[in-house]
Amino acid sequence: MVSNPNAPVPKPSAAPFLQIKHVVKQFDDVFAVDDVSLDVQQGEIFALLGSSGCGKSTLLRMLAGFELPTSGQIFLAGQDIVGLAPYERPINMMFQSYALFPHLSVWENIAFGLKRDRMPKLEIEARVEQMLDLVQLKQYAKRKPHQLSGGQQQRVALARSLAKRPKLLLLDEPLGALDAKLRERTQLELVDIIEKVGVTCVMVTHDQEEAMTMATRIGVMSEGKILQIGRPSDIYETPNCRFVADFIGSVNLFKGAVEVDQPDHVVIASPECKHYVSHGITGTSGMTVHVAVRPEKMTIQKGLPSDEERESLEEVGFNIAQGVIKDLAYLGSLTTYHVQLDGSSTIVKVTHTNAARHDATHLTWGDKVYVWWCGSDVVVLTS
Numbered sequence: 001m002v003s004n005p006n007a008p009v010p011k012p013s014a015a016p017f018l019q020i021k022h023v024v025k026q027f028d029d030v031f032a033v034d035d036v037s038l039d040v041q042q043g044e045i046f047a048l049l050g051s052s053g054c055g056k057s058t059l060l061r062m063l064a065g066f067e068l069p070t071s072g073q074i075f076l077a078g079q080d081i082v083g084l085a086p087y088e089r090p091i092n093m094m095f096q097s098y099a100l101f102p103h104l105s106v107w108e109n110i111a112f113g114l115k116r117d118r119m120p121k122l123e124i125e126a127r128v129e130q131m132l133d134l135v136q137l138k139q140y141a142k143r144k145p146h147q148l149s150g151g152q153q154q155r156v157a158l159a160r161s162l163a164k165r166p167k168l169l170l171l172d173e174p175l176g177a178l179d180a181k182l183r184e185r186t187q188l189e190l191v192d193i194i195e196k197v198g199v200t201c202v203m204v205t206h207d208q209e210e211a212m213t214m215a216t217r218i219g220v221m222s223e224g225k226i227l228q229i230g231r232p233s234d235i236y237e238t239p240n241c242r243f244v245a246d247f248i249g250s251v252n253l254f255k256g257a258v259e260v261d262q263p264d265h266v267v268i269a270s271p272e273c274k275h276y277v278s279h280g281i282t283g284t285s286g287m288t289v290h291v292a293v294r295p296e297k298m299t300i301q302k303g304l305p306s307d308e309e310r311e312s313l314e315e316v317g318f319n320i321a322q323g324v325i326k327d328l329a330y331l332g333s334l335t336t337y338h339v340q341l342d343g344s345s346t347i348v349k350v351t352h353t354n355a356a357r358h359d360a361t362h363l364t365w366g367d368k369v370y371v372w373w374c375g376s377d378v379v380v381l382t383s
Contacts, residue, residue, distance in 0.1 A: 015078060017042035017200050018063075018168060023072030025058050025224075032058040034224035036072075045194060045201045047215035048226075049208060051247070055224040056204045060170055063202060064093045076168055092166040096173040098157035100145040107132070107141040110160045117164065131159040134193055150178045151186050158190065162197055169194065171203035175210055187213045208248050212236070220244050241383045245292045252298070252348045253381075254291040261285045266380065267318070272341050276318035278375035283382060290381040295351040297377035300337055300363065305372050320372040323348070325365055330354075337363065339371055 016039035025033040033055045040046045048056040061067040063074065065086035074082050081089050092113075100109050110131050114124045132138040135155035145153055154175065161169060174190065175183045191214050194201050205211050211218050212232040219226045220235060220243075228240045239245035242253060256270030261284060266277040268291055275291045283289065299305065310316060326347060327338040337350045350371055352363075363369065 016040060017044075017077060018202070019073075019075040020059075020063075021073040021075070023059070023062065023074065024070045025055070025062060025067060026070040031224045033062070033069075036224070036226055038219060038226065038229070040200060040202060042200050043198055044217065045191065045203065045215050047211035047218045048202065048204045048221055049206070049211040049218050049247075050221035051206055054221040056221050057172060059221075060093070060172055060202065060204045063168070064091055064170055065089050090167040091170060092161040092164060092168075093170040093172065094157050094161040094174060096176045098145075098153050100153060100156060100160075102145055105142050105144060106137060106148070106156050109145070109156055110163050113160065113164050127163055131163050134162070134196065135159045149182075151182050151189075154178065154186060155189075155193075158193060162193075162199065166199065169199045169201045171201060173205055173207075174203060175207075176205075183210070190214065212248075220247060222247075238379060239292065239381070242290055242292075242381050245379065245381060250295050250349055250351075252293045252295065254293075254346075256289060256291060258283055258285050258287050258289060265375070268380065272344050272346050273321045274318050275378060276315045276375040277378045277380055278315075281380045281382075283380070287382070292379040292381055293348075293373050293377060295336065295349040296334075296353075298348070298350040298371055298373045300339065300350040300352060300369050300371050302363070302367065302369055304370055310374075315375050319375060319378070320370060321348075322368065322370050325363060325367045325369060328363070328365065337369075339369060341371075 018040035020036055020038040023033055023036045024031065036059060048059060050056050058067060062069050065081070065084060069082060073080060076090070101112065104112065107128055110128045111124050114127055132141055135158060137152060137155055137159070140148060140152060145156065148156065175186055178186060187210060203214065215232065217229060217231055218235050219229045221227065222243055228235060228244045235244065236248050239248060245251045246253070254270040254272055254275065256268040256275065258266060259269045260267035263280045265279065266281050268275040268277065268289060270291065305320070307316065321341045323339040323341040325337050326340045329336045332354070334354055335352045337352065338347050339350060340347050348371060
C-alpha cells in the first residue's frame, strides 16, 4: 500500500511555509472544522485524509478563500491570508471535476488564467509550452477536453493550476474521477510533476491508498479534528487511536486489560487470548486497552508454531488463537482469511502472501487453524 514509506519530509525552516492556527469553522451549531492547527513545510505534499463530512474539504476551501474561518489564523509564507479574496491569494486549486472549458483547446485552457492576468503574449506562449512539456501533452495542444482521456484531462487541469506559478497548490480529490487502474498509474505521475515544479501542495482525499502513495505526510481527520499527523509509514504502523488504526488499512482489534506492566514488555488479557507486547506502554496495571494487529502481521497454519518460528521463547503461549476459517478471498497476490476464534464471536482477518504459484498451505473453508503473531508487531491503543 505504501509506495515510499520513508520518503524524506522537507526539513523544517525557521517558520513553516503554511501555518494554520486554531482554525474553527462553524455552520449554525455544527463545527465543521474544530480548532485545527497545522504546519506544512515548503515543498511538502500534505494530505488531509478522512471520510465524507469530516471537515477536510471545508479546511481546503478556507485555504483557497472560498470560506472564511469563524476564528483562527492562516499564514502563507509569513503573510496572514484570511482577509484576502481568493483572487488575491497566491494559491491555485484543482477541482475533482477538473473544470476545463469544453470549447477551448488544451493550449487555451492552460493559457486562460495567464491571459486574465494580462501577461504579455510572448510570456504566455513560453509558459504554456513549458507546462505542456511538463505534463507531456505537447502533441495534444490543439485538442478539446472531450478528445482526451480522463488521465490526460487531469494533467491539463494540473498544468493550468501550475501555469500561474502559485505558492500553494490545493488538490480536491485529484484522482477521484479516474478508474482504479488509471488512478494507480496517475498517482506517481502527479507526484513527479509536483516535485519537478517544487510547489507546496495540500491535497484532500478519502482514499487512503492515494494519500499514502502521494503524500510526504498525512493528517487523519474525523469530526472536524485532526487526530494524527505523520508520515505514511508512521500513520500505518503506529496509529495513535482506534479510529486511525481502523481507518488506515485493515486491522484486528482485541479489547483487554493490562495484567503485567513492565518497562520492556506488557501482558494484556483479552477474552480471545493473552497478548505479549515486547515493549513498554504508558499505562497502569488493570487499565482497559485495545490491542491492534494488522492482518499481514499474522501467520495462519494448521499446526502450532514451533519455538523457532517464534520471535522469542518468552512469547510461547501468548499471541496465539485457534479457530475455523469461515470465509476467504483470493485476490491474486494475496489471500485474506476470515477466521472465527474458538469460544468467541470474534472474527479476525489474516492476509497470506501468495509468493509461490502453487501455494502449499492448502487452507480452505471449514479448516481448523492456528493464528499467531509476534509481540513486536502489536500496537497497544489506549483511546
